[in-house]
Amino acid sequence: MPLSPPSKILVVLNGKGGVGKTTTAINLAAAFAETDRVLLVDADPQGSATWWAGRGDRPMRFDLKQETNPVQLTALRQGEDYAIVVVDTPPALASDALAAVIPIADYILLPTPPAPMDLTALIETVRSTVTPKGIAHRVLLTRVDPRSLNEAVEAQNTLRELGIPACSAFIRAYKAHERAALEGLPIMQMHGNNAREAEADYRSIAEEIRRDWEG
Secondary structure (H helix, E strand, O other), X not given: OOOOOOOXXXXXXXXXXXXXXXXXXXXXXXXXXXXXXXXEEEOXXXXXXXXXXXXXXXXXXOEEEEOOOHXXXXXXXXXXXXXXXXXXXXXXXXXXXXXXXXXHOOEEEEEEOOOHHHHHHHHHHHHHHHHHHOOEEEEEEOOEOOXXXXXXXXXXXXXXXXXXXXXXXXXXOOHHHHHXXXXXXXXXXXXXXXXXXXXHHHHHHHHHHHHHHHO
């Protein structure tokens, strides 16, 4: 029986490191995997998602494959029997891996902290790399200080004024995310301080993406 191609390929992209890209890829894959068969592709040569998944003593609810070969990445659309494929990409806009996955993406999610320098760089990435491709996309604000949400709200307003789609929800910065990485688990499987708040943030993003797909 032939394999069914994935119905959606979601690429998580930012040209900078340290913006919560892998955290986003892991947690969205886990959220989607509660109702769908999901593959997370680690296309970053640094292998952060693979490192994360390999640390835990409980299995992830999704499958994971490390793949940096552009030819293999281009073929993700064919023969993968998954409902959703999430791709964690390298923090390098000129990478061959990124050049391979952007054309096959159904949706691009661009995580960034709301700080002005991060936001400025991300806006340029959207304009130069994403908008010309005509692929559905949203910016996701990450590492938002829970004690100072105004910065995130201002960043969302800036993006909307520029005509750049932004997620309505954002990801607050909690120690629970760091603990999850060290324990090799998605935030949904964590306990302790602020774990449920952190989980709620990613569930909101997953629901928002699904609404875009259904819309």
